[in-house]
Amino acid sequence: MGTPLIPLRDERCDLVAKLEFCNPAGSSKDRSALWILEKAIDRGDIAHGTTVVESSSGNFALALAFYCRMLGIPFVPVIDPNCNEATEAQLQLLCERVERVSIRDTTGGYLESRLSRVQDVLVEPGSVYWPNQYANPDAREAHYRFTGAELLAQAGRLDYLFVGVGTGGTIAGLSHRIKETHPGCVVVAVDAEGSVIFGGPPKKRRIPGIGSSIVPPLCGQALIDRVEIVSETRTAEACGVLAAEYGLYAGGSTGSVYAAVQDFFARHRPGPRRPRVAFIAADRGQAYAGTVYDPMWLRQLDAEAAQRPGVENLAVK
Template sequence: MLDDLFIRLDQLVPGSSVFLKLEGLNPAGSVKLKTAVALVTAAEESGLRFPRTHLIESTSGNLGVALAMVCAAKGYPLTLVTDPNATVRTRRLMAVLGAEVVVIETRDAHGGFLQSRIDYIGERLRADPDLHWLNQYANPAGPQAHRDRTGRAVVEGIGRLDYAFIGAGTTGTLMGCAEYLRRHSPATRIVAVDAVGSVTFGGPAARRHLPGLGTSRRPEILDTKNIDEVVLISEADSVEMCRTLARERGLLLGGSTGTVLCAVQDAAKKIPEGSVVVAISPDFGDRYLETIYDDAWVADRWPDVVGH
């Protein structure tokens, strides 16, 4: 896994240094490979018998691809429970890698799909004693992986670090990085970036279209003690940022990255000149060609974004 790849986007905060940490070059195409390896390793170390044990997990996309890769390599049966917001390409990748893919189309009480996916997993667990839920939402192995790898790589790769902007989905990356930064770079201001409509930090629920950031159910692993600020970004702004960077900078980035970079840009006036800023890019945009980068798909949801 690659931990030390950064590109510069100083134009987002004039007068300061902005580093974007690229996780899309990991073998699974996203930061979630670290989470997947950690979750499966924790299951192995818990004493479960493989390959008799059948693993199951809820995913909006990237973790599912990463888990499918890991389980294919190990010969472990895997079921991935996702929803219509996961792109068709991502769902096909999970299936090609050998996972059973279940798409849940019933929305939960907050208008999302997460609780509905988890309810389905509960039904499967009650019916199959050999089924084991990895549970990225409560499993401490995920944050630990990002504390030991992602957070460490940021500090060792950049050195002095004034601001860290990290997206909040399941919050494993955020929690792990925040813990490492608090211990080893205590002066760093840690900014959690979430999507408008997510309930993770107590905001009102609203329908969302992009996978990755945001939840309709607060993850158990979330602990806000190491977070200095929470910023919410609209999905329309996230999509516009992605499309602008593709058109003007030649960068094809995923929706979560667009969200995080919107937060960086919005904070630019408050960031003192000469600061060092790091943002985490979870994945590239090649999995979103039929959504974020498709004019018709975007126009159907945010007409004002197309043509900008």
């Protein structure tokens, strides 16, 4: 496995994007899904006849569905109504059983409902394994060993690394690997407005992958120097720029991370040496055609913001 690192023209820095959406199942979650399964098999947590169950409405479910099929392991994704139609169709095709929760939990989102359904599946007869992507150290290790090692070999010197945060596995693994070789590299965590990971007030979020309604344990293991919080409007603008300027049809979190790079260097003028900056492009844009790439969706976002300035908590994850 290996994903390309491509240069992007930029006025202020030598900017490179690591295209994690070139992984076989389409996102950075390939790294953690395959490594978590391999390690669980090695430990004996997954044996012949074991079913894997996981709460995910997005990339982690798609990655597990792909690798479980390849390894002959039954997989039950637990999804919710925020699951993209195309993603759900793919999961229905690759998995014999898909569990779909529909009742909002106490926070107004579906995370607790999904986790409770995972617990129900775990106590069913037979052997069931739950990767628990929010707390599994193998997720961090996958990015340390694979994404991080590759990035180091491809990038040479690195002054800044921008990474979107959901479960924190990517930034935890990458930050440790990169700082071992480039201790001065500034690691910037990129989060969504309305996510509580870095202590901000909860608010409705619509872009999956980035942000969380809980503080994920893996995040505490990351070496983070700075945090950039990006609004959904800025995310959509940045996705448009990536497509128009570079032909990159990238997912929402990639737009957030690219927006963070631009906003950061607009505020922090680099010194005489052009900084070398990398960011992670976690997934492709197809699943976001009806959101960040849809002008109607953006108009609705603006209208909602004008109508309801109060705090909400209808998180997607």
